[in-house]
Amino acid sequence: MLKGILGLAALTSFAIAGCGDDGNNNNNVDAGGNAQPGPGAALKCDSSGKNAFDTYGAAAFVTVNKAIIANVTAEMTAHGTTNLGDSFTKIGTGNPPSTADNGATFEGKLAAFLVYAYGGPTSITYSDGVKYTGPQDMVAAHTGLAITSDQFDYFVANIVVPALTANGVKHGAGGAADPDDVGSCFAPVVTSAAFKASIVGK
Amino acid sequence: MARPATRRIWRWAGGVLGLAFAIMLVVHLPPVRGWLAARGHHGGGVCPLGYGTGQVADRATRRAHDDAWRGALPALARPALGFTLDVTTRADIERWARANGVACHAMNGGVRIACVDVPAAALADGGLAASSVWLDLDDRGALIAVTTVRRDPDVRPVASAFAAVEHAVTTRAGAPTTRAGSAAPDVLGHGALRQAMVEYRFTTYRAVVRATHVGDAFVLTEQYVALAD
Numbered sequence: 199m200l201k202g203i204l205g206l207a208a209l210t211s212f213a214i215a216g217c218g219d220d221g222n223n224n225n226n227v228d229a230g231g232n233a234q235p236g237p238g239a240a241l242k243c244d245s246s247g248k249n250a251f252d253t254y255g256a257a258a259f260v261t262v263n264k265a266i267i268a269n270v271t272a273e274m275t276a277h278g279t280t281n282l283g284d285s286f287t288k289i290g291t292g293n294p295p296s297t298a299d300n301g302a303t304f305e306g307k308l309a310a311f312l313v314y315a316y317g318g319p320t321s322i323t324y325s326d327g328v329k330y331t332g333p334q335d336m337v338a339a340h341t342g343l344a345i346t347s348d349q350f351d352y353f354v355a356n357i358v359v360p361a362l363t364a365n366g367v368k369h370g371a372g373g374a375a376d377p378d379d380v381g382s383c384f385a386p387v388v389t390s391a392a393f394k395a396s397i398v399g400k
Numbered sequence: 401m402a403r404p405a406t407r408r409i410w411r412w413a414g415g416v417l418g419l420a421f422a423i424m425l426v427v428h429l430p431p432v433r434g435w436l437a438a439r440g441h442h443g444g445g446v447c448p449l450g451y452g453t454g455q456v457a458d459r460a461t462r463r464a465h466d467d468a469w470r471g472a473l474p475a476l477a478r479p480a481l482g483f484t485l486d487v488t489t490r491a492d493i494e495r496w497a498r499a500n501g502v503a504c505h506a507m508n509g510g511v512r513i514a515c516v517d518v519p520a521a522a523l524a525d526g527g528l529a530a531s532s533v534w535l536d537l538d539d540r541g542a543l544i545a546v547t548t549v550r551r552d553p554d555v556r557p558v559a560s561a562f563a564a565v566e567h568a569v570t571t572r573a574g575a576p577t578t579r580a581g582s583a584a585p586d587v588l589g590h591g592a593l594r595q596a597m598v599e600y601r602f603t604t605y606r607a608v609v610r611a612t613h614v615g616d617a618f619v620l621t622e623q624y625v626a627l628a629d
């Protein structure tokens with residue numbers, strides 16, 4: 199009898215799992231708990247010779263962060279999970295555990311990560327009045343999401359680049375006369391193989 | 401006298417519930433779902449346990465949302481890589497996949513289909529092979545959006561594919577609404593996150609094509625969407 203119940207339970211969980219479909223070790227913190235500079239801190243924008251945070255400031259980062267969230271929302275409204283996968287729909291569900299943060303916390307943590315990654319402070323107080331920490335474990339944050347290489351590329355091309363260029367980040371031909379800040383002080387972080395590897399296929 | 405009758409009712413109720421539970425289990429088993437999907441039952445209904453993610457917006461909801469993307473003029477035609485928006489069905493897509501040896505799988509209860517490693521010849525423009533082709537179906541099972549991702553380590557094939565797609569869509573659908581950046585190889589290849597974009601907005605059709613330098617490669621994304629009228 200017990201065997202039968204266990205068998206039924208196993209079959210049930212198997213069937214229910216089929217009903218839907220379908221952050222690293224924190225390398226940014228040293229042994230003493232001190233945060234190392236973000237990966238973009240040493241990059242120099244064409245327009246200023248300074249890193250992206252020092253060039254554009256916290257308010258611009260908040261604006262770009264909100265544009266990323268708005269672009270994702272528009273994409274998900276239009277096409278559901280088709281193009282970006284189901285990672286964003288899992289936010290706040292806790293399944294997988296990397297999605298435990300609710301939408302507001304996710305947004306604040308994303309802003310803090312961007313600020314830190316591009317040379318800003320290790321924590322910020324976001325527009326919701328909550329303090330968020332920048333150095334984050336990207337592998338742990340994406341574990342269980344099974345993001346594909348194409349979904350990542352689609353996200354960069356259709357969500358990130360439009361969020362930058364639509365919000366005043368200079369994207370000229372390059373050099374001081376016609377600065378390309380997108381290419382000089384933003385792109386190297388987003389397009390680094392190590393960064394992509396910390397997100398894709400986890 | 402009442403007791404045996406009550407017992408009989410309980411027995412029947414238990415039996416019916418048990419049968420419903422057994423049917424629920426069986427229809428969710430992957431082989432059975434596959435068999436049902438092959439016969440056009442996409443399972444897009446609401447899952448009573450909250451696991452369903454395949455609900456598709458009805459036409460009125462889509463129409464309201466699509467207004468944000470709608471242009472003022474009708475498109476001359478609505479090119480979508482050989483598929484026919486609002487006409488191509490799931491069965492058509494399955495036939496296309498079989499004929500071209502393309503591996504596709506249904507997502508979200510079958511209302512979305514993802515295909516990988518699609519040869520160039522399987523797509524009407526014949527440009528680059530696509531590493532992913534994603535297809536959206538509406539609540540009637542008709543195709544409403546096609547998205548592709550193609551990549552190449554060299555800038556020239558992507559630049560030339562972008563130009564070919566832009567020319568083809570402009571010729572067939574009409575002039576673009578927005579154009580930004582340049583896909584000329586020396587511009588696109590100049591640095592990471594360089595991007596060329598062209599967007600078309602018509603009354604019932606939207607297409608967006610982007611060529612992007614993603615660091616280790618160049619990516620062409622195309623999106624062809626039927627807007628609900």
